[in-house]
Amino acid sequence: MGKLTAQSPGLHKTLGLPQIVSLYVGAVIGSGVLLIPGLAAEKAGPASILAWLLMSILVVPMAITMGLLSARFPSAGGVSTFVRTAYGDRFGNMVGWFFLLSVPMGAPILSVTGANYLAVLMKWGETQTYATAALILIAVLSMNVLGMQVAARVQTIVVSLIITILILAVVAALPHASTANFVPFVPSGWLSVIQTAGLLFWCFIGWEAVTHLSEEFVDPAKNAVRGVMWSAGIVALLYFSVAFMTVATHSYGSGISAASLSVMIQLSLGPIGGWIVAVTALFICIAAANAYVGAASRIAYSLAQENVAPRWFGVLHAKYRTPVGGLLFLALCFVVVLSVLYFGWVDLAKLIEIPNASFIATYIGGCLAGVRLLRDSKVGRIASWTSLIFTVGLYPFLGWSALYPVVIVGISLMWERRKKIATTKAA
Numbered sequence: 001m002g003k004l005t006a007q008s009p010g011l012h013k014t015l016g017l018p019q020i021v022s023l024y025v026g027a028v029i030g031s032g033v034l035l036i037p038g039l040a041a042e043k044a045g046p047a048s049i050l051a052w053l054l055m056s057i058l059v060v061p062m063a064i065t066m067g068l069l070s071a072r073f074p075s076a077g078g079v080s081t082f083v084r085t086a087y088g089d090r091f092g093n094m095v096g097w098f099f100l101l102s103v104p105m106g107a108p109i110l111s112v113t114g115a116n117y118l119a120v121l122m123k124w125g126e127t128q129t130y131a132t133a134a135l136i137l138i139a140v141l142s143m144n145v146l147g148m149q150v151a152a153r154v155q156t157i158v159v160s161l162i163i164t165i166l167i168l169a170v171v172a173a174l175p176h177a178s179t180a181n182f183v184p185f186v187p188s189g190w191l192s193v194i195q196t197a198g199l200l201f202w203c204f205i206g207w208e209a210v211t212h213l214s215e216e217f218v219d220p221a222k223n224a225v226r227g228v229m230w231s232a233g234i235v236a237l238l239y240f241s242v243a244f245m246t247v248a249t250h251s252y253g254s255g256i257s258a259a260s261l262s263v264m265i266q267l268s269l270g271p272i273g274g275w276i277v278a279v280t281a282l283f284i285c286i287a288a289a290n291a292y293v294g295a296a297s298r299i300a301y302s303l304a305q306e307n308v309a310p311r312w313f314g315v316l317h318a319k320y321r322t323p324v325g326g327l328l329f330l331a332l333c334f335v336v337v338l339s340v341l342y343f344g345w346v347d348l349a350k351l352i353e354i355p356n357a358s359f360i361a362t363y364i365g366g367c368l369a370g371v372r373l374l375r376d377s378k379v380g381r382i383a384s385w386t387s388l389i390f391t392v393g394l395y396p397f398l399g400w401s402a403l404y405p406v407v408i409v410g411i412s413l414m415w416e417r418r419k420k421i422a423t424t425k426a427a
Helices: 017-026 032-072 079-087 089-100 103-122 127-144 148-176 190-203 209-216 220-249 257-269 272-303 324-342 354-371 378-426
Strands: none
Touching: 017 089, 017 148, 017 220, 032 079, 032 190, 032 220, 032 257, 032 272, 032 354, 032 378, 079 089, 079 272, 079 354, 089 103, 089 272, 089 354, 089 378, 103 127, 103 272, 103 324, 103 354, 127 272, 127 324, 148 190, 148 272, 220 257, 257 272, 257 324, 354 378
C-alpha cells in the first residue's frame, strides 16, 4: 500500500456536488433493484407500485436528516460523530462500531452477488466465482487507497452507466406494456401492500454511508443537503420506473420474480438482455461496495482518532492522505468472510441478515441524534422524528439478527474498560 504515516493534517476536501450525488446513488441502489421489483409484484400484485411510492416518500425524511447533520457536522465519523455530539462519547463510539462491523460482511456479499450474475452466463464454478468476487474487492480497496477523488470519479462513471442501463431496460419494455396487467389491482388484499412496503426498505438503505465522507465534501454546508435531495429524487424515480414496468409487462410470477429485470429486458432485446443485466449487476455491486468501503475506512480512522480503536486503524497514506489502516482492517476481514462463504460454513442468505441489523441500529442512532441536534430546524425536527419512528418500528421484525448490534455494544464496552484500566495503570 505504499508509505504509511500516522501523522495527518486531515483528509483532503475533493468531493463536489456531482461526486456526492454519485456516491449517494451508488450506495442506495444496490442489488435490490435486480431482485425486489419482481418479488414485490408477486407478493402484492399491481398494487405493489403503491408500496414503492410510499417507500419513496418515507425515505425522504431519513435522507434529509442525514444530509442536514452532514452539513452541520462534517466528519469522517459520520453518524457516530452526530451521536457523539448529541449524547456523548460512549454512544457515539457504539454507533461507529455498528457501521464499521457491518461493512466487512456487507461488501463481500455485494461482490459475490455481482460475480454470481457473471457466473451464470459464463457457467463458472465456485472457485472462479469467488476469485471474481475477490478481484472486485481488490479493485474497490485500490481505488480507495488512491483517494476519494479517484474513487468518486470512478463512481460517477459507474453510476452513469447504471442509470443508462436501467433507463434502457424501462424504454425497451414500453412496447410490451399493457393496462390489462394492472387488473386485478389488489389481488392479495391491502395488507399485502403494507407488508411489501417493509420488504422494500432494504432497497433504500445507504443514506448513512456517505455521511462518513462529509469531511471531504467541498462546501458541505451547501452541498450535503443538495446532494441528498438530488440523490433521493434519482433513486426514487429509477426504482419506481423499474417496478412500474415490471408490473406493466407482467415480468414476474412463479420462478421468474427474482430475475424480473432480466425477463423484462429480454422481451425486446432477447438473450443479449441477460448480458445487459449481468453487466448492470456488476456495476451496481461495485458502486455500492465502493461507497461502503470508503465510508468504513473513514469511520475506522475516526474511531482511532478518538482512541477507541487500535491506533493502526488511524494510519494514513503519506502521499494520498487516505486511511490505509482502516482499509487494511477491511481487507483482512474480507479474506475471512469470503473464505467462510466459499467453504459453505454460512449461507449467503443468512449472512446478509447480520449487517442489515447493524445498519438499522446505525440509522436509529442517527435519527436520535437528529432529534436533539436539529431541534432549531422545523424541517430537521420533522424529518428526524419521522425517520426515528419508522426505523424503531422496523427493528423488532429483524429476528435473531437483531442481537448482532447487542454483541457490538459488548465489544465497545469491553474496549472502553480495557482503555480505562490501561490509563489507570499508566497514571
